[in-house]
Amino acid sequence: MTALLSMLLCIGSNFAFGQQKTVTGTVKDASGQGLPGATVTEKGTTNKVLTNDAGSYSIKVKQGSTLEVSYIGFTPQEVVIDERPVISVTLESGSSKSLNEVVVTSLGISKQQRSIGYSSTTIKTDQITKTAPTNFATALYGKAPGLQIAAAPGGSTAGVYVQIRGLNSINFRTNPLIIMDGVPIRDGDFNSGNYWGDGRVRSNGIVDLNPEDIENITVLKGAAAAALYGSEGTNGVLVVTTKKGKSKGFSVDFSANYFQDRVAYLPRFQNVRGAGFPVPWGVFASDENGFGTYNLNGTDYRTTIQGSLNFGPKFDGQPILAWDGVVRPYSAQPDRYKALFQTANNATQNIALNNVTDVSNTRIALTHQHTEGVSLGSRNERITANINSTIRVWKKYVVDIKVNYINDHIHNRPFLIDRLINNFTGMMPVFDNGDWYKNKYQTSLGYKYVTGTNQSATPDENLKIPNYRTDLLDYMWNVNKNQTDEYNNRLITSITNTWQILDNLTLRGRFATDLTFDRTLSKSYSSQPIAFGPSGSYGINTYNYNIFYGDVLLTYNKQITSDLGVTVLGGYTADKETSYTTSLSTRGGLSTENWFDIKASYSPPTFPDNAGAVQTYLTKDAFLGTVNFNFRNYLYVEGTIRRDRTSTMYPTNNSFVYPSVNGGFVLSDAVKLPAIITYAKLRASWGIVGNYPPAYAANVAYNAGNYGTQSSGTNPVLTTTTQSPYGNNFIKPEKKHETEFGIEARFLKSRIRLDASYFTAKVVDQILSLTIPSSSGATGILTNIGTLTNKGFELSIGGTPIQGKNFNWDVTLNFAANKNRVTKLTTGSNELLHGDFDGNAYQIKSLVGRPIGDIYSHPVLKNDKGENIISSDGLYQADPDKMENYGNVQPKGVGGLLNSFYYKGFALDFNIDFKYGGYVIPTGLYWMTSRGITKESLNYMDTEHGGMTYYLDANTGKGIQTTAAQGPNGEVVMHDGMLLDGVTADGQKNTNVVSQAYYYWVTYNWGGPQYSPTTLYNLYIHKNDYVKMREIALTYNLAPKIAGKLAAKNLSISVFGRNLFYIYRSIKDMDAEQLTTGNYWVNNVNNAGSQPATRTWGVMLRASF
């Protein structure tokens, strides 16, 4: 490897020296003011200087070379060196974005932005790395209209949800295809919402790519843009281009950053009262003040009750025996969650060596990242090596070599907090503290805690004092004592040969791989002495995923007349993916405590419980062709066609054709426009793209099993069973037909920029895993029914409102709105159920005529007159026979506001992003209210909080309003009453006053009407709108003199923050992205129990030498 590197570097080490001369001059703005700090570069070299305070410069250059003059916020200029000794330059203010930008499109083909007839947005390296995100996707919030990002909480090893132009599939993949340097790479699925199935936060492949190595990202949105990807193009494409060497000669770029993630946006917890319930209600056995007692070493202490409800006595600061055996003041523990998490420390160093010569361009970069999760003990060490080299082997033959190697050691991926959020018994009481759990989750011998009188090696340490929570103890045990180490390796390589056979005929061949080799070791510590029985476990799991990709393209171009040029391209691509997973684990515990090896297995491992091996294969190929016409460089028309095959469909039914056309018309070049319009272009496109089913989903077959020999002298029992869900040999890909119109324009010498698109897409043949009753013989069947449409527009307006010598402000507003509608479902039904939750408490379903994903729940039971019917215990009731739509999960609009300010050497960037219109049902948050943990549960708790004064009638048990000091039979008077508006079953006005504790407990309880008739899930469903300060970065570019003293050409330091604060959010008790647990939309609606959200602050240093 070393030899190869030095060889690559050597190729380009011939410097050419010519005759030198000195040029001086001044760089000025339009008003004639000198511009200090402008860059003057000898084109194609690293030779550059910066202007002084007066805007003057002096540079030694080669005769006949070209000077590049640039200054932030101004259009760069080039000047050819002639005989003049003094060359002064006046820069035009305007965007740094040029009108002749090049965009990388499908298959890695570069095109002029002006020539393409569909919408695309390119995001450049400085916008990606400004706040040091650990993956590039989270740098894209608000930066491309139509692109929606939601990062799953959990730090650098958690996945990211990415979606372009609305939902294009009801049941299958909705994340875009990722293309890096022209080749498809692994992304995959993640699901961090299935606690019982997994328990740890997972990620998709997108988070592996190092932002520091990325030059730019182009978002291809519509069908025409992605048409050459056929059956993979429905969800759009993210085209990633990695960095190359920049300027001629040898140079070094260095960057380093450090940042901290801290838990943020927790629910608003109450800090007023502890465990218990108003005493007269008799829910818990307690003394008259709501406390229990416990005798510790002969002394009676008061304790809280053992229970999950926190409507108990107010904190009084007087001594109480806590469950960990310590006597403390009975006071709130406002930092109670702190000890359950850690502050995540993260640091990255990146160094890149560039060497550019006439025949080669090589960049070699190495990045080291240390990242941590806020989950205790969770960390990742990552090394990324990146080689990107272009070598002109012969005059007409160029080879591109790219190697990207990623090595991870992930120790203890963040452990899901599901039990702390979604489970009553795991919610931390108000008088409780993570520190106590830290001390008690294991015994002094290192075994798992033991409660009550259960068998223990240390019976004195058994937990007996109320109010310990076993789910929290388990959580701490699992986080600390169930350890996993992942050693992941990923190698992404490509080699591209380009041969210019004739001046107008080019042949390109490319071979690429994306190889993943992961190994996971799982060690669960012994939870009890071996004398009580074996415990603990050890397992090893390996995962190997390979993509082999190749393509051949032949391009021919010809200028037919002086006005009309044509380019024809024909090609073939093939792609083979293989996946192998093997696993082996101990069975029945470890034979020696904490011996982590497969040989420690107490019983021999058996298949398939303790051993497994899964292989998956996927083959795809395609023939494709395009033809482009260019009329006078202002009218461009392109047509494309692709015929592809995919092995996930039945072999005789797996070939599909995808056409597209697009056209771009540069109006400002074709006709004379008013001077105010600098540039105007119209776009129109149409295309078809598809989405194929996952491997083996369609296959109809039998599961086979071997149940072993069951009697002496017999053979093993061999079995088959039919599959559920059932496949379908006639399945076709989903197909999206999309039409798009757009306009790009610049006004006032590019001081104002505008880009707008309107699109309308129809996705037919939706592949639905149609749920059928299990009594029909399977729980689901794959079907090609269902049609949906997406209509929307995207807008990007930007400009430079303030432009001056010392101060510059650049601003961009991106916005996209999308209207999604299901137009057809099954033949027999007009709705599709995605999930029925909590015993029919709520459902997520899609209906014909509506957008995908409505949340249905039971309304309050009302009588014929529309009055609420109050139950016998004084509460509203859910109407068990009715479900109503309380909102759709899809956002109506998504966007961002990007600001950059420059003042002398300082740059301040702040990016806001926003989303509005999508509903969610974060059930866990409301269950916390049910347990009296949130601030909301304090409403009406006493007279000051609006509570009514009442007593519970000794005979009827009903609450009766009073002003007396006690009830007529001496009943205790309480002040936490609520009287709900409505009538009783017989039509009488409700007069039954209930405790607010009872109201919150039951109204926000778990379960549908069958289980909890007075629980109202419709109160759980809310709009999830937000406006967030996503990123702030304050950068100082050191003056060139100072930088020069440090031998650097450029040096900048910055402080930055991410996920900083909300300008607005409609749900105050969580981060707006808290519910993101997977890359299928239905996973991101209701589960707040993956990881807490975080806020980030950091510092960064960047330098070039």
Added chain:
Amino acid sequence: MKKIFLIATIAIAAGLSSCTKKQFSDAYSNPQTVNETTVEKQFAGFLTSNLDYVMYKYWNYFVILQNTALPWSQATGILNNPARYVPGAAATTDRWKNFYNFLAQYKEFMNLYSQLDDAGKADKRIYVIAATIYFYDHSEKVVDLHGDIPWSEAGLLSTNEGNYNNSYAKYDDATAIYTKMLDDLKGFADELNSISVPATVTSTIKSQDFINHGDITLWKKYCNSLRLRLLTRVSGVSAFQSRVSSEIASIAGSASTYPVISSNDENMSIKVYSNTTPINNGTGTGANAEFYTGLIGWGNADIPSKPMIDLMINNSDPRLRAMFQPGANASGVYAGLDPSLDGSTQNTLANGGTLSRYNFSTISRNTNIPGMLINAAEVSFLLAEYYLGAGDDAAAKAAYEQGINQSIDYYYWLRSVSDDASQGDLTPTTQGEKDAYIAGTDISWAAAADNAAKLNLIATQKWINYSVLQPIESWTEVRRLKLPAFTFVPDNTNAQTLPPNRWVYPSDESTYNADNYEAVKSKDNFTTKIFWDVK
């Protein structure tokens, strides 16, 4: 030359030769599955597909039984928590889905069988009979839980080659299902007396049939014992009464034509031949044994009920020390959980360690325990009930006492095969001890005042015999006979204040099989009684 070389280089570098059709078809099929099967393999696949509900597994006990049949039959002490008389959605859904997967495998087995030629059909008829007996045994339990169920037209998706529109299944009337099962089983009972199985079939079924290894006599006994159970179940329904008396009479009267399970050696069960095969009670042992973790539930659900323990203590039941163990802090004194106490008192008591537990070694941590289908004691108690009703008191007494002997022997045998030694050696019982027990005040047949009291004796013994090992049968018999008579503390926090009469259908049916569900919707509540529930 240079050009050819370059083209070749580029093509090789791109690694390209166009993909072939074979590559696509190879990659279409999942390597983990097979495209073809046989009647024999599908037969065994069918038998294995409900093992989680026959063997003693965590999920069945933790999610389904600890909240339903176990406390409602007072095999365990009922913990008086809110909503304790409502079967949870998870319980009903999971059991239902398992049953319908099991049913679908049966229907696919029948589909494969129907594609055989006539000679093949004749040769392999034994598979159909065996599969159907087993299928009916488990169909009966689902009818007993829900009443009408999709049955005759259910599970045909694969037979219909994936045409789901033709596969939505109508509900069959519970009475009709019982009638059909009784008719068919009677036919099998006769057919098994004359069937001839070719040697080629015998050699394969010996391996594939892991219940009886192709032993025709055992299948006969299973068939007739199951008939006895079903006939007894419907004995209170007037429409069935004439066939009940004549058919049971013929079974009771002709052991050679219609043999039943008459000794523990013949108990119909799925045995654990080797723990390392998937036919087992889970892979965990000791405190990780699946039965144990499922039975204790959140911590104390394996505590027996006070009525059961008190009855056994008061009459020196030899099973007491085999089936139970005293609490850790009980100084060797047995005690059950009183169902009539309030929830928090129960919790305090249960946490105190003075209450007994189901014996770890005999039962909950015994991973060699066979998955019980129907045993000799149950058959004896069914016969005793028949003789009592038919007025043959002596035969009833004999069958009753035989049942007790068989039940005691069975629990002692369970201990003898246990792999858990945590409870030490079990003092063996003797015939003298058993006889003394049978003569005890609350046990003695002779001491019972009348037929009602005698029926209570039978029901009580059947209840102890079922214990936590056959909870669904136990709860069903408790509902049918209302014996032994239990008291429950009403749950006033919930609409369902006492144990329900049936389980409701899972929402899977009302949502996805809505058209057919409409026919049973009005009966789909907790109060509707199953048709045999007439007392």
